Amino acid sequence: MSIPFDQYEAVIGLEVHAQLQTNSKAYCADGTLFGLSPNEQVSPISLGHPGTLPVLNRSAIDYAIKMGLATNCEINHFNAYARKNYFYADLPKGYQITQHTTPICTNGKVTIEVNGQKKNIGITRIHMEEDAGKSIHDIDPFHTLVDLNRAGVPLIEIVTEPDFRNADEAYEYLTLIRKLVRYLEICDGNMEEGSLRCDCNVSVRKKGASEFGTKIEVKNMNSIRNVKRAIEYEIERQITAIEAGEKLYQQTRSFNAANGTTFDMRSKEAANDYRYFPEPDIPPFIVTEADIETVRQSMPALPEELFARFKTEYGLSAYDAGVLSDDRFIAEYFENLVGESKNYKQAANWVMGPVKSYLNERAIDIKEFPLTVAHINSIMQLVETGKVSHTVAVQKIYPVLLENPGKDPLQIAQELNLIQESNAGAIEELVKQALAKFPEKVEEYKSGKTSLVGLFMGEVMKLSKGKADPKMANELVIKYLNA
Ligand code: ADP
Ligand code: MG
16 A cells, blocks of 8 residues: 655744853753763752742843844743643752743744745743753763753743644754854854754644644654754654554654664653742742843844845845855854955855854864954955966965965965966967967967867966966967967
8 A cells, every 4th residue: 555645744942941151050050061070050949949949040031032132032031930840850959940821932933944945933931941951871880970060050941832734844944053053152053062943743634624633742863954854754753654544643762873763761741740930939020121222232142133234235146145144153254254355256256165164173163263244355355456366366375375474475376486477468478389389279279269268278387387377378379379
């Protein structure tokens, strides 16, 4: 029996947890660094010992507001915290302090683009909460170990409406969310280290049905690509099960990256198992319009705005504008370079080409790049004024400059004897030599084989050791061939 996959559609909603890059934890002064030895950042407050009291971290609130503004949410003025009770070894207090009925941000939307189609995704809410510690099952063969460094690190949870209809849309959304948290510098967006995590809620229904199908939650994907794989697998699995007459029930499944499948983790707890109640140790607090305005003022231009500016003001292609606005600090570098050079396309090519390859090869970010925009601008000047060709600039001068950022590019060009020959007399001599070397090819050219210009150009460039101004050489070669 073949399975009629195309009679179904998927419905997907995403819950993203982002670890906030604050210096201290959500409700106490313990540090938040990743990768320390276990249990180095754990005070009695993180452990919830009797007599300790949590205190709100103001930065965490500002970060949540930033994300709310970046995703077009309403920012709610009245904020309260609740205790979400459950028992687990990595949760020393026995409850998580979270926002329950009063999420700080609600009713937002972001726009994604898939295959040239724009689509809005509704943001149901963003609320603040705290992370749990980490249980480690694979070090000791007989015991589970626990590292509480992460316990109490502030999180925001970003919940979408069930607006996605396929895995590609989810992929684009997560790429956008990661870009936004990095632009805002509120989270490092690293899925491998778990600072950005995504739970996918997936259901399927017959096309045209008005009710949603049974929702299944999938966890433990450590990359955006794996989220896509998990959703694709899950859609196919659910349709296959329904077609085989199985009844699906709500459950939480885990993704196995090794073989691209999902497996049952637990059937979902009902919401009231958590016995939420208002957190007695943190009074509700008010976010004022003035607070929101202060946060708004502190925000950088967002990728969408930069993309539009690069396209319309600088006349770049959508592709170039997309690459350059992908990372906030690359975009800033590019804008500074444009400010110096006013040569938009050249500047774009330098940043997207030589600069980005250097960063990619070393897996570093632009903040660690050794050359200032003034450096790149002076190399660009050498090309623009015809002193060196673009190829020589990229292949010969740029690598030397990277090693010696103190040097002047012009000086490097002179020392390496790279200044282009743009003296017509000198080039004419070389053209004559080149023609004299291949008299029979000159005849072939004259009888119509015009592609031979390339051969003579090659010869002239060789004779000049790559230093002849190619434009001038080309003109002279043609002039002499037609003489
Ligand atoms: P829960 O209380 O189980 O966490 P929520 O109603 O808070 O459920 O929804 C969690 C996420 O699941 C949201 O992103 C929402 O859009 C999504 N969702 C809700 N119902 C469905 C469904 N039938 N299929 C797919 N996703 C769903
Ligand atoms: Mg939920």
